[in-house]
Amino acid sequence: AQSVSQHNHxxxxxxxxxxxLGCNYSYGGTVNLFWYVQYPGQHLQLLLxxxxxxxxxxxxxxxxxxxxxxxxxxxxxxxxxxxxxxxxYFCAVTPASGTYKYxxxxxxxxxxxx
Amino acid sequence: xAGVSQTPSNKVTEKGKYVELRCDPISGHTALYWYRQxxxxxPEFLIYFQGTGAADDSGLPNDRFFAVRPEGSVSxxxxxxxxxxxxxxxxxxxxxxxxxxxxxxxxxRLLVL
Numbered sequence: 001a002q003s004v005s006q007h008n009h010x011x012x013x014x015x016x017x018x019x020x021l022g023c024n025y026s027y028g029g030t031v032n033l034f035w036y037v038q039y040p041g042q043h044l045q046l047l048l049x050x051x052x053x054x055x056x057x058x059x060x061x062x063x064x065x066x067x068x069x070x071x072x073x074x075x076x077x078x079x080x081x082x083x084x085x086x087x088x089y090f091c092a093v094t095p096a097s098g099t100y101k102y103x104x105x106x107x108x109x110x111x112x113x114x
Numbered sequence: 115x116a117g118v119s120q121t122p123s124n125k126v127t128e129k130g131k132y133v134e135l136r137c138d139p140i141s142g143h144t145a146l147y148w149y150r151q152x153x154x155x156x157p158e159f160l161i162y163f164q165g166t167g168a169a170d171d172s173g174l175p176n177d178r179f180f181a182v183r184p185e186g187s188v189s190x191x192x193x194x195x196x197x198x199x200x201x202x203x204x205x206x207x208x209x210x211x212x213x214x215x216x217x218x219x220x221x222x223r224l225l226v227l
Contacts, residue, residue, distance in 0.1 A: 044205070102159065102207075
């Protein structure tokens with residue numbers, strides 16, 4: 001069965017620190033990959049996505065992610081976090097065929113200290 | 115433009131009651147998805163509509179759960195004989211077509227007492 005693992009459940013950083021959140025998936029075929037963010041009291045919003053092409057994807061608010069096919073990974077990075085990045089981050093994978101239903105990880109809660 | 119909207123935002127019901135949760139997708143989006151998010155978990159797929167038909171309902175946990183999308187726009191998720199374990203946030207998402215990025219609504223928080 002397809003699955004997504006986010007190994008860091010809670011992360012606490014100080015402002016200006018660098019961020020890397022891990023995401024690994026299990027699926028043997030072609031996939032589309034996403035990172036969504038949920039700010040406190042708000043709904044899920046798309047940060048970035050990978051469908052094909054350059055495996056280094058840049059998203060909104062300075063976030064980027066790198067798809068490493070050999071490692072089944074799609075880690076999220078940001079060089080310098082801000083207090084406003086405090087949120088929960090979800091990695092999602094969908095097979096690139098069929099119904100394209102998302103398989104989500106359990107999420108990572110990021111708290112950035114001012 | 116308007117995003118995905120869901121009503122009600124919160125629903126409290128008693129065990130054994132029937133509930134309906136509504137989703138208004140982004141205008142023109144043909145694909146509609148329902149997910150359920152339990153505390154501390156990521157969203158889990160329930161059902162997918164392409165147009166009016168349920169193309170994949172493999173995520174519905176049992177036959178107490180049913181969803182419709184009669185005119186290919188608004189969708190209603192129906193839960194019969196609710197149980198305490200049904201308490202969760204129910205999310206709706208829509209996309210312009212199958213395989214395209216999904217846009218999520220704010221969810222309906224269901225609490226079954």
